[in-house]
Amino acid sequence: MITPLATAMSQLSIYDSLTGRKQIFTPLTAGQVGMYVCGMTVYDYCHIGHARVMVAFDMAVRWMTQLGYQVNYVRNITDIDDKIITRAAENGENIGALTERFIVAMHEDAAALGCLTPNAEPRATDHIDEMQNMIGTLVKGEYAYAADNGDVYYAVDSFADYGKLSKRNLDDMQAGSRVEIENIKRNPFDFVLWKAAKPNEPQWASPWGQGRPGWHIECSAMSTKCLGNTFDIHGGGHDLQFPHHENEIAQSEASTGCEYARNWMHVGFINVDGEKMSKSLGNFFTIRDVMAQYLPETVRFFLLSSHYRSQVNFSDSALDEAHNSLSRLYHALKAAEQLQGQTLSVTDELISEAYSTTAGQEFIAAMNDDFNSSSAISVLFGLARDINKAAKAEDVAQAWQLAQQLKALAQSLNILQQPVQQFLQALIGDAPIDGFSDTDIDAFIIERADAKTNKNFARADEIRVLLKEAGIELEDSRAGTTWRRA
Numbered sequence: 085m086i087t088p089l090a091t092a093m094s095q096l097s098i099y100d101s102l103t104g105r106k107q108i109f110t111p112l113t114a115g116q117v118g119m120y121v122c123g124m125t126v127y128d129y130c131h132i133g134h135a136r137v138m139v140a141f142d143m144a145v146r147w148m149t150q151l152g153y154q155v156n157y158v159r160n161i162t163d164i165d166d167k168i169i170t171r172a173a174e175n176g177e178n179i180g181a182l183t184e185r186f187i188v189a190m191h192e193d194a195a196a197l198g199c200l201t202p203n204a205e206p207r208a209t210d211h212i213d214e215m216q217n218m219i220g221t222l223v224k225g226e227y228a229y230a231a232d233n234g235d236v237y238y239a240v241d242s243f244a245d246y247g248k249l250s251k252r253n254l255d256d257m258q259a260g261s262r263v264e265i266e267n268i269k270r271n272p273f274d275f276v277l278w279k280a281a282k283p284n285e286p287q288w289a290s291p292w293g294q295g296r297p298g299w300h301i302e303c304s305a306m307s308t309k310c311l312g313n314t315f316d317i318h319g320g321g322h323d324l325q326f327p328h329h330e331n332e333i334a335q336s337e338a339s340t341g342c343e344y345a346r347n348w349m350h351v352g353f354i355n356v357d358g359e360k361m362s363k364s365l366g367n368f369f370t371i372r373d374v375m376a377q378y379l380p381e382t383v384r385f386f387l388l389s390s391h392y393r394s395q396v397n398f399s400d401s402a403l404d405e406a407h408n409s410l411s412r413l414y415h416a417l418k419a420a421e422q423l424q425g426q427t428l429s430v431t432d433e434l435i436s437e438a439y440s441t442t443a444g445q446e447f448i449a450a451m452n453d454d455f456n457s458s459s460a461i462s463v464l465f466g467l468a469r470d471i472n473k474a475a476k477a478e479d480v481a482q483a484w485q486l487a488q489q490l491k492a493l494a495q496s497l498n499i500l501q502q503p504v505q506q507f508l509q510a511l512i513g514d515a516p517i518d519g520f521s522d523t524d525i526d527a528f529i530i531e532r533a534d535a536k537t538n539k540n541f542a543r544a545d546e547i548r549v550l551l552k553e554a555g556i557e558l559e560d561s562r563a564g565t566t567w568r569r570a
Contacts, residue, residue, distance in 0.1 A: 088439040092448045093151040098317070099393060099454045101325060101348035102249050106454055111316050112346065117148055117155045118311040120345070122303055122320035122328065123205070125162040126186040127171040129370040130193050132398055133354045133361060137321050139384055140351045140392040140455075142199040143497060144319075147451050150496045158310045159202040160303060161187060163209050164296055169285055179286060193371040196380040198498040206306040208297065212288050214305040215297045218339045219277045219290075227338040231268040234280025234293050238300075240273045243334040249348065250326035275331055277301045300331040304344075308336060318345035322393075325350055352395045361398070369398070379510055382407040385499055388457040409465075410499070411508065411568075413490070416468035418504045418566075419475040420487030427503065430492050438492035443467050447493045457497060464494055508568035525556055529565050532558075 096109045111117050121141050124134055145157050162168075163183040172179045194201075208215075219236055222228035227242045240246045246254050257273060278301075281287035281294035288296060307315065313336075320329065329348065336344040353360065356367035374383055377400075386406035390396045421427055438444045443463055450459035467490040474483035494500035502510075535543040548558055551567070559566050 087436055088444065088448060089151055089436075092439075092452055093153070096148070096151060096452045097454055098347050098349065101350050104251075107347075109316075109347065111153070112314065115152065115154060117153045117317065118315035119145070119155060119157050119317040119319065120303070120307040120311055120315060121157070121159045121202075121318075122324055123159040123161050124186075124190055125165050125167060126183045126190060127165070127168040128186060129372055130190050131361065132369050132371060132374055133321065134190075135193070135197060135371045135374075135383065136354055136387050136392075136396065137319075137351050138194050138199050139197055139387040141319055141349075142197075143388060143392070143457055144317075144349070144455050145200060146496050146498060147455060156204075156311065157200070157202045158204045158206065158307065160306045161205055161207045162299065162302060163187070163207045164286055165299060189372075193375075196375060197371070197384050198380065204310050206310060208302040208306070209286075211302070211306050211309060212297065214309050215301050216278075216288075216290050218305050218308075218335065219292075219301060221339045222277065222335060225338060227335070228277055229270070230292050233268050234295065235268065235276050236278035236292050237269060237274040238277055238331065238335055239270060240275070240334065241271055243338055245337070246334050247330065249330050249333055252326060252330075273327075275300055275327065277335070300328055301335060303328070304332050304336040304339070307332075308340065313340040313342040313344075315345055317347045317349060319349040320351070322350040322352055350393065352390075352393050354396050354398050356398045358397060374403070378403050378407060379507075381499060381502065381507065382410055385410045385461075388497055388499070389461055391454075391456055391458050393454070413464060413468050413494075413500055414504050414507050416471040416475075417487050417491060417500065418508070420471055420483040421504060422566075423475055423478065423480045424484045424487075428487055428491050430488070430495055430501075434488050435492045435495065438489045441489055443489055444493060451496070460493075460497065464490055464500075467493070505566060505568075508566075510569065525551065525567055529558070529567065533565065 094108075097106045098109050099106045119141070121137070124130055130138075141157070141159075145155050148155050161183075164179075168179060168183060171177075172182045175182065191201075219228060222238065223230065223236065226239075228236055228238050230236050240254060247257075254273065276298040278290060278292055279295050279298060280292075281296070286296055287294045307318070318329070318332075333344050355361065356369070359367060361367055361369070371383075382403060383406075386403055387396070389406060389409070417428060439448060443466065446466075447460050447463045450456045450463060453459070467486050471483050471486045471490065474486060491500055532543075532547040535541070535547070551558060557568050559568065
């Protein structure tokens with residue numbers, strides 16, 4: 085039997101930044117996907133822009149896996165860099181200790197956001213040999229040259245297609261550039277492949293003397309080591325398109341003679357209240373800053389609510405709206421559970437059935453249209469509206485069936501998978517609101533029920549008002565009273 089997802093596998097289209105258009109995804113090897121995403125430089129906590137890249141590619145991996153692809157997801161770690169060296173010196177900290185601390189923090193943030201662990205996370209310092217081999221090939225082919233100061237530079241003039249990803253013309257850039265040509269460079273846009281050692285910096289022996297790799301060569305060496313000279317998808321933030329990804333293409337294709345990546349995916353910028361996020365503007369937020377104020381699933385939902393290529397405006401009001409929207413979806417599930425008298429769970433059989441429905445087909449069409457999670461979430465809201473209608477009409481079977489579809493479809497986005505009350509009662513941070521713990525709230529509910537039984541309606545109303553003022557909403561149904569944090 086051919087399932088809807090098996091049919092949909094051949095209908096996935098992805099926008100390719102190189103060609104500037106959507107195209108049907110055809111992997112190099114049938115049923116398999118090799119994907120490389122530029123990861124973090126680990127000198128500080130990850131910020132909300134990193135979160136968007138994490139969640140966007142996690143969503144893409146989950147959907148391709150849902151379609152039946154075997155995905156080899158590689159995301160590198162840059163653990164040697166000018167910023168790392170500077171931060172370690174400022175802290176009086178060993179570089180290895182600094183990077184390890186922030187790698188652990190990065191993994192904690194990604195897990196909190198509900199992201200899968202990549203299949204491989206190569207570290208730059210573990211691939212110095214591969215970088216030196218690639219640099220040696222480029223020097224031998226006259227795509228690179230050793231300068232008098234001990235640095236090795238890539239000669240951008242040597243690569244005829246330089247600028248093909250960012251759609252920049254080298255001659256135009258040179259004509260409009262105010263960059264003064266350094267004596268050590270042949271062209272102001274030549275970029276460093278190997279940096280000569282400086283005192284008290286990490287360094288490795290090389291054919292060009294002691295030194296360390298430049299940033300761009302790291303990704304070319306690690307991606308081709310893990311996925312081969314040509315692989316299916318290369319991704320990262322939009323800010324990496326030029327010069328980082330442009331330089332990766334130039335050095336990779338010059339050294340291997342092969343096409344580098346078949347598809348290029350770039351995630352849009354995050355603006356904060358309409359302005360680009362920047363430490364200098366004072367609008368810089370780490371993932372931890374944000375999750376101290378909002379539930380991790382709310383943050384994930386906010387990031388998925390816009391198409392991954394679009395620019396997103398980050399603000400408290402946008403996150404408040406995201407939380408309210410996500411809560412509406414959970415409330416629809418709750419309505420069905422209260423009618424049915426049991427808790428929803430998802431099985432492989434239910435997932436397969438969900439994709440066979442009209443809503444399932446709409447969901448597939450949205451996700452196959454360049455991973456359009458925004459449109460896919462609209463499908464979920466359509467199901468939630470239908471659940472609420474069925475619940476109001478006390479159509480138990482219909483409400484339950486639709487709720488199963490909603491939860492089953494949402495699992496590919498990794499939202500709506502918590503127990504309903506766990507989400508609705510979730511508390512940010514460790515301290516209870518106004519001193520009321522979960523146990524306190526449950527005791528108030530019992531006292532209120534006793535008061536109503538004894539016809540002490542004034543005390544019952546008093547308890548409801550008391551809890552409401554503390555941010556707790558009581559919800560009465562035939563199944564009893566439940567509560568949620570407003």
